[in-house]
Amino acid sequence: xxxxxxxxxxxxxxxxxxxxxxxxxxxxxxxxxxxxxxxxxxxxxxxxxxxxxxxxxxxxxxxxxxxxxxxxxxxxxxxxxxxxxxxxxxxxxxxxxxxxxxxxxxxxxxxxxxxxxxxxxxxxxxxxxxxxxxxxxxxxxxxxxxxxxxxxxxxxxxxxxxxxxxxxxxxxxxxxxxxxxxxxxxxxxxxxxxxxxxxxxxxxxxxxxxxxxxxxxxxxxxxxxxxxxxxxxxxxxxxxxxxxxxxxxxxxxxxxxxxxxxxxxxxxxxxxxxxxxxxxxxxxxxx
Amino acid sequence: xxxxxxxxxxxxxxxxxxxxxxxxxxxxxxxxxxxxxxxxxxxxxxxxxxxxxxxxxxxxxxxxxxxxxxxxxxxxxxxxxxxxxxxxxxxxxxxxxxxxxxxxxxxxxxxxxxxxxxxxxxxxxxxxxxxxxxxxxxxxxxxxxxxxxxxxxxxxxxxxxxxxxxxxxxxxxxxxxxxxxxxxxxxxxxxxxxxxxxxxxxxxxxxxxxxxxxxxxxxxxxxxxxxxxxxxxxxxxxxxxxxxxxxxxxxxxxxxxxxxxxxxxxxxxxxxxxxxxxxxxxxxxxxxxxxxxxxxxxxx
Numbered sequence: 103x104x105x106x107x108x109x110x111x112x113x114x115x116x117x118x119x120x121x122x123x124x125x126x127x128x129x130x131x132x133x134x135x136x137x138x139x140x141x142x143x144x145x146x147x148x149x150x151x152x153x154x155x156x157x158x159x160x161x162x163x164x165x166x167x168x169x170x171x172x173x174x175x176x177x178x179x180x181x182x183x184x185x186x187x188x189x190x191x192x193x194x195x196x197x198x199x200x201x202x203x204x205x206x207x208x209x210x211x212x213x214x215x216x217x218x219x220x221x222x223x224x225x226x227x228x229x230x231x232x233x234x235x236x237x238x239x240x241x242x243x244x245x246x247x248x249x250x251x252x253x254x255x256x257x258x259x260x261x262x263x264x265x266x267x268x269x270x271x272x273x274x275x276x277x278x279x280x281x282x283x284x285x286x287x288x289x290x291x292x293x294x295x296x297x298x299x300x301x302x303x304x305x306x307x308x309x310x311x312x313x314x315x316x317x318x319x320x321x322x323x324x325x326x327x328x329x330x331x332x333x334x335x336x337x338x339x340x341x342x343x344x345x346x347x348x349x350x351x352x353x354x355x356x357x358x359x360x361x362x363x364x365x366x367x368x369x370x371x372x373x374x375x376x377x378x379x380x381x382x383x384x385x386x387x388x389x
Numbered sequence: 390x391x392x393x394x395x396x397x398x399x400x401x402x403x404x405x406x407x408x409x410x411x412x413x414x415x416x417x418x419x420x421x422x423x424x425x426x427x428x429x430x431x432x433x434x435x436x437x438x439x440x441x442x443x444x445x446x447x448x449x450x451x452x453x454x455x456x457x458x459x460x461x462x463x464x465x466x467x468x469x470x471x472x473x474x475x476x477x478x479x480x481x482x483x484x485x486x487x488x489x490x491x492x493x494x495x496x497x498x499x500x501x502x503x504x505x506x507x508x509x510x511x512x513x514x515x516x517x518x519x520x521x522x523x524x525x526x527x528x529x530x531x532x533x534x535x536x537x538x539x540x541x542x543x544x545x546x547x548x549x550x551x552x553x554x555x556x557x558x559x560x561x562x563x564x565x566x567x568x569x570x571x572x573x574x575x576x577x578x579x580x581x582x583x584x585x586x587x588x589x590x591x592x593x594x595x596x597x598x599x600x601x602x603x604x605x606x607x608x609x610x611x612x613x614x615x616x617x618x619x620x621x622x623x624x625x626x627x628x629x630x631x632x633x634x635x636x637x638x639x640x641x642x643x644x645x646x647x648x649x650x651x652x653x654x655x656x657x658x659x660x661x662x663x664x665x666x667x668x669x670x671x672x673x674x675x676x677x678x679x680x681x682x683x684x685x686x687x688x689x
Contacts, residue, residue: 126489134509191417212421220615312517369515
């Protein structure tokens with residue numbers, strides 16, 4: 103009815119724009135679908151229980167990725183242990199202590215800068231600083247510390263967001279009762295930022311899982327099976343680095359696809375977890 | 390008397406503890422700043438010597454990179470141009486697709502489609518870059534070789550396609566956020582004046598979200614220029630001047646591919662490349678912040 107009144111030019115514009123939107127959205131959707139299906143088809147036949155739970159051996163020609171899985175987990179644990187206090191601390195400083203606007207803007211600008219620096223530069227500086235200057239050699243610990251710098255802005259930002267949602271009347275009430283600043287932070291503010299910390303951790307885990315360039319020169323490529331403490335001191339490859347080495351240097355594409363499938367499933371699960379926790383905390387807050 | 394001095398003592402102690410804790414938090418707060426300083430200082434210190442030795446002009450505008458030759462030459466113009474062309478190509482493909490998708494998702498999509506697409510985009514963002522590299526290596530590279538009938542498919546074109554896919558999620562996410570923040574009144578006013586939905590979205594909503602969309606594009610540029618692993622796996626990794634079907638090397642991959650066996654001046658030159666890359670990124674970050682700030686100011 104209305105359409106009849108529109109001029110040809112306007113109708114043409116509408117049709118073109120609509121078509122472009124549909125085409126582009128379906129292109130994006132198809133891309134994701136094709137990628138997932140392709141990886142699953144190529145990867146799943148190469149997955150087996152033995153593959154996941156053994157270490158590679160040249161004698162029997164067996165390829166297993168247990169060391170790589172463990173290394174990834176070690177790096178995650180070590181990086182999170184260091185980065186969580188740092189991130190919470192800087193977020194608390196920004197929202198509770200800092201009065202000087204210039205300091206706040208400097209810190210926030212620094213965080214922006216950190217999240218924009220490409221991972222290869224982190225790898226390089228990590229190699230120079232942790233491996234050479236601090237004498238850690240190429241080790242999981244050096245890799246974890248490098249990733250720690252990378253993920254600091256993430257944790258800081260999510261914590262800061264959740265701290266902002268703690269009503270200031272809570273703080274004022276506590277101050278009014280005579281509590282000192284530290285006590286207010288400990289008893290009123292920090293319990294309110296749990297959701298931000300958890301969201302930040304999930305995001306960081308996702309990022310650590312997918313990181314490769316920063317680990318190449320800091321954590322190395324070894325496939326030896328280690329315990330946590332020994333592992334931190336020795337070089338080892340994460341899943342992503344192992345994928346790279348198997349695909350690019352050894353031409354073992356089956357193994358590479360199997361690892362890619364695992365990574366895909368894990369990042370899917372991490373996305374799901376992030377979404378669920380966010381929904382959970384939002385619901386909790388509205389009640 | 391005694392009690393009062395004890396009290397005062399206690400208060401003093403409390404104050405001391407408070408100041409100490411304030412100090413601890415200040416230090417924690419400054420870790421980000423010190424990390425940025427650490428990175429900058431390390432890159433500058435380790436990057437300057439090689440540039441001094443080679444000469445700034447020779448380094449930046451030299452056309453040949455032969456680091457292991459007998460008479461080594463360290464010109465990084467091929468890398469700089471490759472990085473710029475690669476990023477420009479990725480933006481050229483990725484931005485229109487991402488932009489149209491985000492307008493659809495932000496304004497027209499039914500909730501169900503929107504939810505599904507949101508998780509699809511998040512998944513795209515979460516896939517590690519080596520996985521993109523792997524798929525590119527085994528699908529894109531042979532595909533390009535067959536379709537365009539060139540001897541080797543590992544080329545700038547393959548890198549551009551991979552990069553344009555990899556920057557899609559960041560572009561879509563940031564522009565959707567910007568488009569959703571457009572005040573509803575603007576759109577209502579436009580609709581009430583007789584514009585159709587599509588006209589409203591493209592001629593009212595998009596212009597008022599333009600800073601946010603610009604920020605999304607700049608973010609995409611940053612991602613594309615900083616990506617290393619995926620590009621290393623599909624671009625062939627030879628220090629040629631860029632051509633669409635040429636095997637090329639980016640700034641990032643130049644650092645990554647020679648780092649493990651480099652020594653002496655070659656190693657220092659790699660640090661200088663990293664310094665150049667870092668300067669590029671800082672420039673892009675500054676632009677990104679500029680647009681983001683403008684968007685915030687424009688909407689408040």
